[in-house]
Amino acid sequence: MKKFDKERVLLAVAGPAIALVAAIALTSIVLLASGRSPFEPYSLMLEQATFSDVQVLIINQASMYYIAALAVALGFRMNLFNIGVDGQYRLGAVMTAVVGAHVALPSFLQIPLLMLVAMLTGAFWAGIAGVLKVTRGVSEVVATIMLNAIATSLIGYLMLSDNFGVQVGNNNTTGIMKESGWVPGINLGADVGEIYGLVFLAVVLGILYWIVLNRTRFGFDLRASGASESAAAASGVDAKRMVLIAMLISGAVSGLAGLPLLLGDVHTYSLSFPAGLGFTAIGIALLGRNHPGGIALAALLWAFLDKASPALDYATPVAYEKEIATIMQGLIVFAVVISYEAVRVWGLRRQQKRVGAELAAAAAHNNSEKKEVAAR
Amino acid sequence: MSTVTVAKPQAKKPGKGSRRMSLPVLLLVIAGVLVLTSVVRLITGADGITSTGQMSTALRLAVPIGLAGLGGLWAERAGVVNIGLEGMMILGTWFGAWAGYQWGPWTGVAFGIIGGMLGGVLHAIATVTFNVNHIVSGVAINILALGTTRYLSKFTFENEPGGSSKQSPQIDSLGTFDIPGLSSALNTLNEKHWFLVSDIAGLIGGLVTDLSPLTVVAVALVPATWWVLWRTAFGLRLRSCGENPVAAESLGVNVYKYKYLAVIISGGFAGLGGAFLSIVASNVYLDGQTAGRGYIGLAAMIFGNWMPGGLALGAGLFGYTDSLNLRGGTTNVHALILLLAILLVFGAAYLLWKKRYTPAVITVVVSALMFLWYTSTNEVPKQVVSATPYIVTLLVLSLSAQSLRMPKADGMPYRRGQGK
Numbered sequence: 001m002k003k004f005d006k007e008r009v010l011l012a013v014a015g016p017a018i019a020l021v022a023a024i025a026l027t028s029i030v031l032l033a034s035g036r037s038p039f040e041p042y043s044l045m046l047e048q049a050t051f052s053d054v055q056v057l058i059i060n061q062a063s064m065y066y067i068a069a070l071a072v073a074l075g076f077r078m079n080l081f082n083i084g085v086d087g088q089y090r091l092g093a094v095m096t097a098v099v100g101a102h103v104a105l106p107s108f109l110q111i112p113l114l115m116l117v118a119m120l121t122g123a124f125w126a127g128i129a130g131v132l133k134v135t136r137g138v139s140e141v142v143a144t145i146m147l148n149a150i151a152t153s154l155i156g157y158l159m160l161s162d163n164f165g166v167q168v169g170n171n172n173t174t175g176i177m178k179e180s181g182w183v184p185g186i187n188l189g190a191d192v193g194e195i196y197g198l199v200f201l202a203v204v205l206g207i208l209y210w211i212v213l214n215r216t217r218f219g220f221d222l223r224a225s226g227a228s229e230s231a232a233a234a235s236g237v238d239a240k241r242m243v244l245i246a247m248l249i250s251g252a253v254s255g256l257a258g259l260p261l262l263l264g265d266v267h268t269y270s271l272s273f274p275a276g277l278g279f280t281a282i283g284i285a286l287l288g289r290n291h292p293g294g295i296a297l298a299a300l301l302w303a304f305l306d307k308a309s310p311a312l313d314y315a316t317p318v319a320y321e322k323e324i325a326t327i328m329q330g331l332i333v334f335a336v337v338i339s340y341e342a343v344r345v346w347g348l349r350r351q352q353k354r355v356g357a358e359l360a361a362a363a364a365h366n367n368s369e370k371k372e373v374a375a376r
Numbered sequence: 377m378s379t380v381t382v383a384k385p386q387a388k389k390p391g392k393g394s395r396r397m398s399l400p401v402l403l404l405v406i407a408g409v410l411v412l413t414s415v416v417r418l419i420t421g422a423d424g425i426t427s428t429g430q431m432s433t434a435l436r437l438a439v440p441i442g443l444a445g446l447g448g449l450w451a452e453r454a455g456v457v458n459i460g461l462e463g464m465m466i467l468g469t470w471f472g473a474w475a476g477y478q479w480g481p482w483t484g485v486a487f488g489i490i491g492g493m494l495g496g497v498l499h500a501i502a503t504v505t506f507n508v509n510h511i512v513s514g515v516a517i518n519i520l521a522l523g524t525t526r527y528l529s530k531f532t533f534e535n536e537p538g539g540s541s542k543q544s545p546q547i548d549s550l551g552t553f554d555i556p557g558l559s560s561a562l563n564t565l566n567e568k569h570w571f572l573v574s575d576i577a578g579l580i581g582g583l584v585t586d587l588s589p590l591t592v593v594a595v596a597l598v599p600a601t602w603w604v605l606w607r608t609a610f611g612l613r614l615r616s617c618g619e620n621p622v623a624a625e626s627l628g629v630n631v632y633k634y635k636y637l638a639v640i641i642s643g644g645f646a647g648l649g650g651a652f653l654s655i656v657a658s659n660v661y662l663d664g665q666t667a668g669r670g671y672i673g674l675a676a677m678i679f680g681n682w683m684p685g686g687l688a689l690g691a692g693l694f695g696y697t698d699s700l701n702l703r704g705g706t707t708n709v710h711a712l713i714l715l716l717a718i719l720l721v722f723g724a725a726y727l728l729w730k731k732r733y734t735p736a737v738i739t740v741v742v743s744a745l746m747f748l749w750y751t752s753t754n755e756v757p758k759q760v761v762s763a764t765p766y767i768v769t770l771l772v773l774s775l776s777a778q779s780l781r782m783p784k785a786d787g788m789p790y791r792r793g794q795g796k
Contacts (some may be wrong), residue, residue, distance in 0.1 A: 034531055081511055083671075136774040141459070141511075142675040143773070146766040149668065153763035160757070282515050323527040330520030334498075337508045337516065 007350075015343045019335035026335070027328045031320075041312055041320045048308035056193040062296075062303035063202040063260045064274075068281035069299055070209050071122075071253035073290040075140075077213065078226035078246050084129060084144025085254040086278025087151030088122040092255030093262050094155050095121040097269035098164045100177030100262075110180040114263065115256065122255020123248045125151065130247030134240045140247070148278075159269075166268075173270040183263040196264030205253065206292040222246060254278065283333045289340070305329055412718060414575045422711035426575040428566045430696075430703055431582020436657060438695025439594045440465070440666075443649030444673025445680070445687040446601055447492075447642040452682060453605060454638030455618035456503050457787040459514030462670030463521030464495035464643045468650020470525040473661030474532060476547035476654070484547060485590065485651045492647015493640050495521060500639040504632055507789045518670075526663065533661070544661035547654070552586050559585045588656045594648070602684040614638055618783035621790045631790060646670060675769055681780045693772070697765040706755040709764055713756070717746035 028038035048054050068085050075082035096118045105113060129143040159165040159172055166175035185194035213219035224232040225242045233239055257277060262269065284302050288295030309325035417425055424430055444461050451458035458464075471491030476484020495517050502513035526541070533539035538546060554560070562581030566574050605611035614634045616624040621631045649669070654661045676694055680686025700708050720743035727736035 030527075034527075132770070132774050137780075138770075138773045139678060142671075142678055143770060145668070145671045145675060146770045149766040150763045150770075153759040153766075156762070157757055157759035160759075279515075279518075283519055286512050286515070321527055321530045323523055323530065326523030327520065327527055328523075330516055330523050333516040333519060334502065334513070337512050338502060338506045341506050341508050 007347075011343055011347045015340045016336060018343070019332065019339040022335040022339065023328060023332040026331050027324065030327055031324065036320060037318070040318070041324060044312060044315050044320070045305070045308040045325075048311045049304055052188065052192045054307055056188060056195055057307045058300065058303045059199060060196050060260065060264075061307060062299040063196060063199040064257055064277060065281060065284050065299040065302055066202045066296060067205055067260075068254060068257035068277050069284040069288065069295045070205055070292070071250045071257065072278075072281045072285040073288070073295060074209070074222075074250045074253065075246060076226075076285060076290050078222050078242060079229075080243060080246055080250070081141050082126065082129075082144055082247065082250045082254075083141055083282065084126060084147045084278070085250070085257070085281055086276060087144070087148035088125045088251045088254035089257040089278055090155060090273070090275065091125050091151045092118040092122040093258030093273060094158055094174060094269045096255075096259065096262060097174040097177060097267075098158065100181040101164075101166075101175035101268070104178040104180060107180045110178070111183060111263070114181050115259065118255040118259055119252035120255070123252040126247045126251020126254065127244070130244045130251075133247070134244050159271075168268070168270075171270050171272065173268040175268060177263075177267045181263060182267060183259075185264050194264070196260040198260035198264055201256065201260065205256070206296060210292045218245075257281075283329065286333060287336050301332075302329065409719075410575060410579075411572060413715060414572045416711055416715045416718070417569075417575065418571060420707075420711040420714060422708050423569055424703060424708045425711055426566075426578040427703075428563050428578050428581035428585055430699055430708075431579055432585050433582075433699040433702055434692065434696040435582055435591065436588075436695075437698045438691045439591055440649040440652050440657065440669050441673045441676055441694055442598065442688055442691035443594055443652065444646050444670050445677040445691055446597060446673075446684065447645030447649070448674045448677040449601065449642075449682060449684060449687060450605075450614075450638050450645060451499075451642035452677070452786050453615050453618045453783055454635045455621060455783055455785045455788060455790065456499070456635055456639050456642075457510035457514070458499060458639065458642050458646075459511050459671075459674065460495060460499050460517030460521075461514075461642075461646045461673055462666060462668065463514070463518035464492040464499075464646035465650035465653070465666045465670045465673075466518075466521040466525055467491035467495050468647030469654040469661050469665050470528065470544075470650075471647070472651030473544040473547055473654040474528075476651075477536075477545045481548050481550045481655050484655050485550075485648065488651025488655070489644045489647045492643040492645070492650060494643070495646070496640040496643020499643065500636045504635045504639070504790075507791065510787050529661075529663070542663040544654070547659045549659060550588055550590055550656060552588050554586065555584045590652055590656050594652065597645070598684045598688045605684075615783070617790075618785055621785055621788075622794060625792070632792060635790075646673075649673070672765075672769075675773070678780065678782075679769065679773055679776070681776075682782055690769075690772075694765050694769060697768050700764060701761055706758060706761060709761045710750065710753065710755045712764075713746055713750045717743050717750060720746065 024042070031038045031041065049058070068089055071085050071088075072082055096114050099117045100110075100114050103110070103113065125147060126144070129138075129140050129147055132138040132143050133140045157163065159174060161167065161172075164174050166173050168176075183197040185197045187194045211219075213223060221232065221237045221242060224235065225237055225239055229239055232242075258273070261274070266273070280302065284298045285295060287298035287301070305325040305328060309322040312320040312322045312324070413426060417423060444465055447461055447464065448458050468488040468491050472484040472488030474484075475487030498520075499513055499517055502508045502516070503510045529541050529544075533544045534541045536545045559581060562577045563585065565577035566581055568574055603611075605615060613624065613629045614637070616627075616629060617631045617634045617638070624634075625631050650666060653665050653669070658665070672694060673691070676690035677687045679690035679693075680688070700712075720739050724736045724739040724743060727733075727739060
């Protein structure tokens, strides 16, 4: 038994390890092909990661990636592809910013209220896709893509100065939020920066995700529906209800994804609020294999590539193109999924061989016994 | 012998039954919508909604979406979901522009196709050989294509006069042409603003005015795809891989080969769509030029029930609503609200006839709200116009999605010999 476990651990580690090596090798080939040093960018980026201000940036960025990726992963666990995390997250951030700018409650009420607004907005936007899928059979992939685009227009409308828009300098914003809604961070000094207070929200959500999926009946039903819809239906799970609930929860979590930045730093929604987070989150969820720990590592890796790469443009004596980091991100996703699949097949084959060998041994044993009987 | 003759009519039947609307009914519906549109145009005075210029713009916007959709069709008919269309389009825009500004636009078109095919090869390796989840591989391609083109731009366009890391130098035009006589005649007719006649003239006029040769090629690819996939042995084998690969294999079809071919061709179509964007729609490559058109193409294909004709209709609808953005959108979309309200009344009547009272009441209420919106305002906000294509797609899908049928083994993993 113990030996078997060791092999499983080995297989589990082999997947990501092979993938990382392969992705780095392929990136080096790209660098070589474009006439650059194939190794120096890595050391430059690793050097960046030793500076504490970059570390703070990485942690802050990773917290947002992490929340959004949890939202994606939740859908994945039941074969729902919520491509609309991006729209849900942006709309959630806008509504929170608007409410935060117009409502002033004491802090202990204001912050939960803002979080509730973000979750409800995200859940509402994802819920449209959920309802359409359940009642009308519209593929959630297409519905959420459309909803992303509609969210962009809706945000543009909300930010008109006739509605909630406030002009600050050259920037069109939703107005500065009331201070009771600001979440204080951990200040590490002026030249290092501040870790967002809501980084802990990401940690809590990760733990909740694990508990709900692995330790509750709902989580079991959800995973069962994802693994085999017919088997889940046979055990009394209402597939449509599960789809709708999963979509709503996924949307609620996506709504929260923008809050670390919104409540911790910028305190207003403007056009410079990061877009495309939801798409990045898909890659991160895949990389982390929908596991809360794996997603955390993936989010940190992604944030590292994001935040350490800009320095490449200013490196001396030779500057590198920071876009190499994006190529690397794509290659990592590719390498990871391919190596997972390859390792899985290899593991299966080993298992089959071993079981086959055991059966053959047993059969040979039986045969020889029979022969003995016959000979007697 | 006898088994063959018996089997033939049996095999034909489900094919006929699965068609949702017969051709006359479909034509009747289209004619009805045209008449209604004309009525709405006369009531509202929004002549823009069927002008030649509008239709011409709509066609230009529909082509890349249609090409992406055709790409999706080829892949999905062979059982491979291709969400990497967006990435393949990005490759198409970049390679098209890169070759286009150096060696002329037609070379650019060829390179755009090749660029898309490269993405297709990657997708095929991942999904067919390694059996990776199709959506995952597609997402990876989208990330990779974005990074690669941005990276390459730094080495190529940035050092060229008129180029930057986000933009290529100008590409020569492929030229445009009108059909002599016909275009101007239809345009004159359109400008008379007569009932129905002018609308039809506008619609046809838009299809023959200011045409790019690549547009003609793209439009011709729709029937060509239909012919290849539904009227040749090659197409039958390809589709069989998407419906039941195990059965196909048992009949001697090399499923891997057909899936590879289908996905590579799919990439070629998406690449052509990308090349159209950078060479015809604008004459430079821009970072972020595809703006999600690959995804929209995928939606158009689903909307069209995995059939070339339906997909062209979907792309046309999307192109049309998108063109409102560029030409007098705020008043035109306002007029379309009235059209929608009237259509909803018809829908409610149909539901009443079917004795489905609750949906009918809801439809009537929505219709009344639309009328109220129409009468209480003079035009809609700009943001409503920009959201219109997506809202329309969502609406149409939610009305039609239940009767759609995708290829049976679409997105399923397949291994050689798994049927044994």
